[in-house]
Amino acid sequence: MNFDYTPKVQALRDKLVAFFDEHIYPNEQAFAAEVARNRQAGNAWVPTELIESLKQQARNTGLWNLFLPDSERGAGLTNLEYAPLCEIMGRVPWAPEVFNCSAPDTGNMETIERYGSEENKREWLEPLLQGQIRSAFLMTEPEVASSDATNIRTSIVRDGDSYVINGHKWWSSGAGDPRCKLLIVMGKTDPDAPRHQQQSMILVPADATGITVHRPLTVFGYDDAPHGHMEITLDDVRVPAANMLLGEGRGFEIAQGRLGPGRIHHCMRLIGLAERALELMSKRALQRVAFGKPIAAQTVTQERIAEARCLIEQARLLTLKTAYMMDTVGNKGARGEIAMIKVVAPNMACTVIDWAIQAHGAAGMCDDFPLAYAYTTARWLRFADGPDEVHRNAIAKIELGKYAQPADSGPF
The missing domain is CATH 1.10.540.10 (Acyl-CoA dehydrogenase/oxidase, N-terminal domain)
Incomplete structure (x- = not known):
């Protein structure tokens, strides 16, 4: 590499x-x-x-x-x-x-x-x-644990040359933007199919009849306007059958293709956010004096700065390895690395930003500095595109699979 x-x-x-x-x-x-x-x-x-x-x-x-x-x-x-x-x-x-x-x-x-x-x-x-419009992705639902996407209830039913969609979504990022013209919706086309072949993805115009945007959801008090994370219902929303992506029952296949790049992009951006936090922490520590000497002279501050540098470098290297594998063996072949970096990067960023907030004192909690919102961004990314727990389970299964033996081979 x-x-x-x-x-x-x-x-x-x-x-x-x-x-x-x-x-x-x-x-x-x-x-x-x-x-x-x-x-x-x-x-x-x-x-x-x-x-x-x-x-x-x-x-x-x-x-x-x-x-x-x-x-x-x-x-x-x-x-x-x-x-x-x-x-x-x-x-x-x-x-x-x-x-x-x-x-x-x-x-x-x-x-x-x-x-x-x-x-x-x-x-x-x-x-x-061209940047003429924006879009949203509708997957998560309030009534079910959407970390298991097989729970999704939204229905997508074929009716002649159309599909009719009914469902309730939330955390639909981007749907609050008035320029949002397209929704990509994940729902079930066949509840009786094998578990991972029930779901499909379909393109839905944001102004289609039957779509209601109810409210923006705040993230630790931030509404992220004009972007927004909206709660939406779809009531008998009718779209052309040609809007179905790839074909019925292939929603999970598309999700893996979509979420792999999305996850690593979040991690790439988080490394930049953590770098900015470390930069601000270092500058603040050099400028502020407490108990007769700069904060930077305090051992606890030096330890945090050193540890932050180590954490960022480790996360960056794993991100680069993951990107390399996605390029060489594909998203499926890199699924373990994608899961690992999706756990590592948000947790790393939360830690580094938290230390930066501490170095800023009370100022770190208000919007005079970008750290409070930066922490919010890092913290919600421990949920976005799958929570830590789901990715940790996936990593563990891959690791255990290396040592699993056929049922008839005995313990040795």
């Missing part, structure tokens, strides 16, 4: 770093202020003018659609090449949208690219790639 930057990646990385220094970091307070103004005016769900203006600058700089490996529609980067770029974008939670590289759109675009028809791609993928 060679993790050196290729000349192409190094050039893009240099551009990204310069873009952040010139346009992202100086506008962090401006972004928060614009969202606050929209909220005070009575509509927090208005897309920010700041991000829209920065998008054009990103496109002009050649920093657009950097994901989509093995596709002529993207930048032509492998997962391994994308990793250091995604890490930089993750240093500020709202920044990935500037480059059209934010969730859930990236996962949805990859889904349509891999599994959609040419008509699906023309109608939905092209506008998403």
Whole structure:
């Protein structure tokens, strides 16, 4: 495995770093202020003018659609090449949208690219790639433990040339954005089929009759406007049969193809977020004086800074190994590594950000610094795309499978 930057990646990385220094970091307070103004005016769900203006600058700089490996529609980067770029974008939670590289759109675009028809791609993928619309992914449901996706109750029933959808979803990230025009919905087409062949995924226009967006769900008090995580019901929603992705009963197959890249993208961004937290912690520790000397001179602070560096480097190496394996043996072959990094990265980020908050004192808990929201982001990612417990179980099963013996072979 060679993790050196290729000349192409190094050039893009240099551009990204310069873009952040010139346009992202100086506008962090401006972004928060614009969202606050929209909220005070009575509509927090208005897309920010700041991000829209920065998008054009990103496109002009050649920093657009950097994901989509093995596709002529993207930048032509492998997962391994994308990793250091995604890490930089993750240093500020709202920044990935500037480059059209934010969730859930990236996962949805990859889904349509891999599994959609040419008509699906023309109608939905092209506008998403151009940044003209946004999208949401509807999988989780409030009535069941959605960590076991076989529990999903939403029904997708064939009726002539259409499918009729009924169900109740929540944590539908992106559905609060007024630019959200597409929902990818997972539901059951055949409850009597084998357990992992009951589910399917289908494309649903966000303005289809029968869709009701009930409320945004807050994450530790944040509503993430104008993005949002919404609770939605679908009542007799009718869509063309051609909107079915890949075919009935193949929802789990699509989910594995979609969630693998989505999970590692989250981890790439989390490493950037943890790096930013360590940077802020170090600067704060050097500036603040307590008990007659800088906080940086306190042994406990030095231990945390050292441990944070170790944790970040370990997570980064596992992320890069996982990306390499996805490129070389595919998402299925890398499923163990994907599960491992999905456990490691959010927990690492939570720890590092928590230490950074401690170094900032009471200031670390308010929005004068980006740490409180950073911690919220890291903490909810221990649930997104599968909770820690599910991934740990998967890792354990793979490990135990190495030593399992045939039933008739005896104990030795």
